[in-house]
Amino acid sequence: MDSSHFFGISGIAYILAMVAYIAYLAFKNSTVGIIATTITAIGFVSQTIAFIMRGAEFYDLGQMGIMRAIPLTNLYESLVFFVWCLILGYLVIEWKYKNRSFGAFITPIAGMALAFIDISGMDKNIHPLIPALQSNWLLAHVTMSFIAYAAFAISFATGIMYLAVTTENKKSGAYIFWTVTFGIFAAVLIAMGIDFLAFKVAARSPEAFIKSYLFKATFRNDSGIIALLSYVGAAGIVFLTWKYGHALKKLIESFSISQEILDDLTYKNIAIGFPIFTLGGLIFGAIWADQAWGKYWSWDPKETWSLITWFVYAFYIHARFLRGWRGNKIAIVAVVGFISTIFTYLGVNILLSGLHSYGGG
Amino acid sequence: MSTKKEDQNMVDKIWNFFSSITLAVVIFSLISLTSIVGTIIEQGAEPERNIKLLTKFFGESFAPTALRMLDTLGFTNMYHSWWFITLLFVFVANLIICSLDRFPKIWKVVKEPIKPLSPELLNSMPVKKDIMLKGRVDNARSAAEAALKGIGFKANIHAEDGGVQICAEKGRYSRLGVYVTHFSIILILVGAVVGIFFGFNASLNLLEGTSSPVAYARNGKEIPLGFEIACNDFETTFYENTDTPRSFKSWLTIFENGRPVKINGKEVIEIDVNSPLKYKGITFYQSSYGFSPSKDSLFKISVTAGSGGKKEDIALRFGESFSIPGTNITGKIADFSPAIAVDESGRLFTYAQTMNNPAVFIEFTENGKLKYRQWILKRYPQTWSVPDGTVEFKDLWGAQYTGLQVRKDPGVWIVYLGCIVMSIGLYAAFFMSHARIWITLKDEKSGTRALIAASTNKNKIAFEQKIEKLAGGLNG
Numbered sequence: 001m002d003s004s005h006f007f008g009i010s011g012i013a014y015i016l017a018m019v020a021y022i023a024y025l026a027f028k029n030s031t032v033g034i035i036a037t038t039i040t041a042i043g044f045v046s047q048t049i050a051f052i053m054r055g056a057e058f059y060d061l062g063q064m065g066i067m068r069a070i071p072l073t074n075l076y077e078s079l080v081f082f083v084w085c086l087i088l089g090y091l092v093i094e095w096k097y098k099n100r101s102f103g104a105f106i107t108p109i110a111g112m113a114l115a116f117i118d119i120s121g122m123d124k125n126i127h128p129l130i131p132a133l134q135s136n137w138l139l140a141h142v143t144m145s146f147i148a149y150a151a152f153a154i155s156f157a158t159g160i161m162y163l164a165v166t167t168e169n170k171k172s173g174a175y176i177f178w179t180v181t182f183g184i185f186a187a188v189l190i191a192m193g194i195d196f197l198a199f200k201v202a203a204r205s206p207e208a209f210i211k212s213y214l215f216k217a218t219f220r221n222d223s224g225i226i227a228l229l230s231y232v233g234a235a236g237i238v239f240l241t242w243k244y245g246h247a248l249k250k251l252i253e254s255f256s257i258s259q260e261i262l263d264d265l266t267y268k269n270i271a272i273g274f275p276i277f278t279l280g281g282l283i284f285g286a287i288w289a290d291q292a293w294g295k296y297w298s299w300d301p302k303e304t305w306s307l308i309t310w311f312v313y314a315f316y317i318h319a320r321f322l323r324g325w326r327g328n329k330i331a332i333v334a335v336v337g338f339i340s341t342i343f344t345y346l347g348v349n350i351l352l353s354g355l356h357s358y359g360g361g
Numbered sequence: 362m363s364t365k366k367e368d369q370n371m372v373d374k375i376w377n378f379f380s381s382i383t384l385a386v387v388i389f390s391l392i393s394l395t396s397i398v399g400t401i402i403e404q405g406a407e408p409e410r411n412i413k414l415l416t417k418f419f420g421e422s423f424a425p426t427a428l429r430m431l432d433t434l435g436f437t438n439m440y441h442s443w444w445f446i447t448l449l450f451v452f453v454a455n456l457i458i459c460s461l462d463r464f465p466k467i468w469k470v471v472k473e474p475i476k477p478l479s480p481e482l483l484n485s486m487p488v489k490k491d492i493m494l495k496g497r498v499d500n501a502r503s504a505a506e507a508a509l510k511g512i513g514f515k516a517n518i519h520a521e522d523g524g525v526q527i528c529a530e531k532g533r534y535s536r537l538g539v540y541v542t543h544f545s546i547i548l549i550l551v552g553a554v555v556g557i558f559f560g561f562n563a564s565l566n567l568l569e570g571t572s573s574p575v576a577y578a579r580n581g582k583e584i585p586l587g588f589e590i591a592c593n594d595f596e597t598t599f600y601e602n603t604d605t606p607r608s609f610k611s612w613l614t615i616f617e618n619g620r621p622v623k624i625n626g627k628e629v630i631e632i633d634v635n636s637p638l639k640y641k642g643i644t645f646y647q648s649s650y651g652f653s654p655s656k657d658s659l660f661k662i663s664v665t666a667g668s669g670g671k672k673e674d675i676a677l678r679f680g681e682s683f684s685i686p687g688t689n690i691t692g693k694i695a696d697f698s699p700a701i702a703v704d705e706s707g708r709l710f711t712y713a714q715t716m717n718n719p720a721v722f723i724e725f726t727e728n729g730k731l732k733y734r735q736w737i738l739k740r741y742p743q744t745w746s747v748p749d750g751t752v753e754f755k756d757l758w759g760a761q762y763t764g765l766q767v768r769k770d771p772g773v774w775i776v777y778l779g780c781i782v783m784s785i786g787l788y789a790a791f792f793m794s795h796a797r798i799w800i801t802l803k804d805e806k807s808g809t810r811a812l813i814a815a816s817t818n819k820n821k822i823a824f825e826q827k828i829e830k831l832a833g834g835l836n837g
Binding site for chain 2: 127128130131132134135271272274275278279283286287290291292293294295296297299301304305307308311312314315318322323348
């Protein structure tokens, strides 16, 4: 067995875990809960093995020593590492807070990332390091960035849960905000699921693999009618989330997760993620850029977007401490922060051009 | 008199304006929103590229107008536009004044070590514990000292009526973390400004075997270096059997007054993408390369006769001939390809305009009669052997140029210093807390009454656990 088999096992495990956690949330059966945790743990161990094996394969291919054999060099590897950090963070929270219901909110993010890998037809092969990436800063810069991203992802999940618990009025801004965000995430997840099925059934030719499959079966379909229907469907999902958002509130409340715990978790993850992001993402990135390109800051889209993300979280921290912002307002900032993080990480690679193009895999 | 008061008002107004969080929010938002536009519109790019982009949003007819409008507003080079720089300056002013505004209050706390407090004040602390101990105050005191030491605090003992008050604190200076972080941002920006005013960013393309006393700024202006830099050689290496580059390397030499300069004992310095050359405050980075052959470019080959004869290194121009030592056979370079490949029908073709897979075509003649001819590929030794010996194609020299990024930045050390200061500040601000503990011990009939009062500015849950441990230590 090589690393790809173990990655496969972990991928299946996380998707099963997502289903199990949602089932646990719905049926509150403790056996289901234990199964969900077990599957997640199996997935995590399997992914850890895969990560080490891929490192060993990389080591053999590159012949440049251990520091040049860290499998974090393209979009695929970084997404997989993001999922690993996220699951690790989640398992720690489950163990510390003795509460499994967060799983239903965090594993979907992992599932979405893995589905995204498959659908986008991302290159999964090991490629030797191009000269720009041959630096000892690679390890520090990339791992720290992704630890921060994972912490932000968790704060996003708890932020949404917080908003779900505290909002009542369907016409209030906070309620609309969280249901629309949640609805869009759900719609994207479902669209990816459809893509995934269409992709597995229909396309078997090598050309089809090379082409990106993201949203080809839905929003980006060649047939205008299907594309239009997809948008209508997505709007429908958003509408349904808005209409039945209260169900989620009842669910979370039935697990006796207090608003305080959610607010505290959101803050803690940002308080861990923000300094790590500043140091690993911005500072180490700048030092590396200085050594490789002769410019520590060049307003490249990736740099600019990470600065924007940094501003959002800096705002979160200042609003909380100086203005004493609590409640919905601050939870919304946390959610916006993660949306900006996703764009920094994926949007820039996919939509904008710049120096960080090797992430584009 | 009245004018003075108005002046005072004016200063106050300006101060209040810059110290307001509202301004901070507005500036954060403005910088972020305009930056988003800047990441979509390609910066400093050819107009055609942005027209293509704008056509998607505004349609073909309006795109050029839209670009002209954006250009006038500075959005095509916005990070260097006056209004963006102004925003950054307002941000710094806001940061400095906000920090100054709040600093005195915090400084008062930081300056003063912990001291005993009145029972009323102790009662208002967020964490409290009240326990009865068996022994006398003296015993309890040493137990308390040991217990405080156990959780990493040093006890200060103050005698009181009928007992003692023990105070202990940790991480008082961590309260400055916020200010250290803010200061580091200012340092970084100061470093950036120094770099902009006293440094330069330029580039230089050097053909192998040539030198230059100047580099070229983005606007094409010549910038004298104060010395001469020469490129001896440039080479790309590839991962085996692929076109994935493994390294881009240049071998450079610095000349002062026509004489080569030794750096670390070497005249020829090898640079790589992640390891630049520094000389007299100017840094040369490997940033690109290109292929531009001329009739003076030299083919460097190594010829060996038969199997295991003497090896001879030869350099010759296109069309020139050489002989295989000890034979009557002459070889002539008849063709060249920088990147040769075979197509499906077996025909050779050139697939790139860089030296990805260079090959020479050599015609071998004996006494003026064509004997055989052969393509010899630099990267594939199996193509080097010919019927009468071995011809190794080593390099086509003087055909590639190295693209150097040339930079002088006297402010970079300030930026680095700022980065270090920021790391310290963030660590203090997020991972350290100012924790304070007061233990009042009072003699009572049945033993000693211990009142623990404590507070922390961060991570309350972990601190409460520590206090539990402390209380346990008092009992034991």
